[in-house]
Amino acid sequence: MMDRFLSSATNRIDAKGRVSVPAHFRAIVQKRGYDQLYAVRSLETPSLDVGGPDLLDGFAKRIEQEDPFLQTADDMSFLYYGDGAFLKLDQDGRITVTELMREQTGITTDIAFVGRGHFFQIWEPERLAAHAAQVRERLRQLRARGGAQP
Amino acid sequence: MMDRFLSSATNRIDAKGRVSVPAHFRAIVQKRGYDQLYAVRSLETPSLDVGGPDLLDGFAKRIEQEDPFLQTADDMSFLYYGDGAFLKLDQDGRITVTELMREQTGITTDIAFVGRGHFFQIWEPERLAAHAAQVRERLRQLRARGGAQP
């Protein structure tokens, strides 16, 4: 249905460091009864993975599958809790851009929101454009080789 | 939902050796009725594991489950009781940085608080940054090997 994060948009950060979350994304989260978002560093790219707080619940379940005395469980907990944050939505549907977000993404004045299905991502617009070009190129080469890979 | 320690923050130690515990972390502990924290040396890293006094209760239960004849029980008891300490929160939500904390973490002027779910950690900020980078690198390699997918 319409419960997937789809499409992208770029919004401006105001003088107080706030930015509007695209209304379409907000609606999905708020329909589940949340008034805040959960954001965590992406591992591979200078971006943040964002969703409702239920996104964290999924990660927590994933951690529980690991042996709690091994390093992997510790590492995962470190990432999802230490490198994650709740972003409060104000009543106009805006969040304030934190230092963590700027460090991770290089964001300064504008933010790109990109739907990714069950979550969405936050990017610095120019870095997103460069990354998107790389992705398209990889897919082009894949097709040229006749490969079929998701 | 909101009863877990999440996100991280860095605060400054004042001339009297005090530092503010992030309000969000305080709220979690105080909601359980405590006005002090319990801290113990982390096993693997130059940091302290901190939580409400109920964190100690959890450790005590684990000690009881061990056969008191075995060395493990003795070691655990030694660590959690001998190397643990209670940190009193003053009425502004600050704690005093003890010599034990400085020795264990290398802290001098600033303290990083890192949420870890059911507890949080205290780090020297630069050591934390280095450790976090290592953690992310391990997780990247784990994912590259197909070991885990969020």
Add this chain to the structure above:
DNA sequence: GGTCATCCCGTTGACGCCCATAGTGCCCCA
């Protein structure tokens, strides 16, 4: 007397809450 913990207060900046406005798409109706 000196050190240290505790209590209490003031300042400052960040953040939440509230309202205002401009731009835009859409619908309805003349």
Add this chain to the structure above:
DNA sequence: TGGGGCACTATGGGCGTCAACGGGATGACC
């Protein structure tokens, strides 16, 4: 079919509250 108005989004800004932080005053203990 074209125009007016409604609905909604993105954005700006005022203002009160609170967290982080600095520092004075008091009392206990060595």
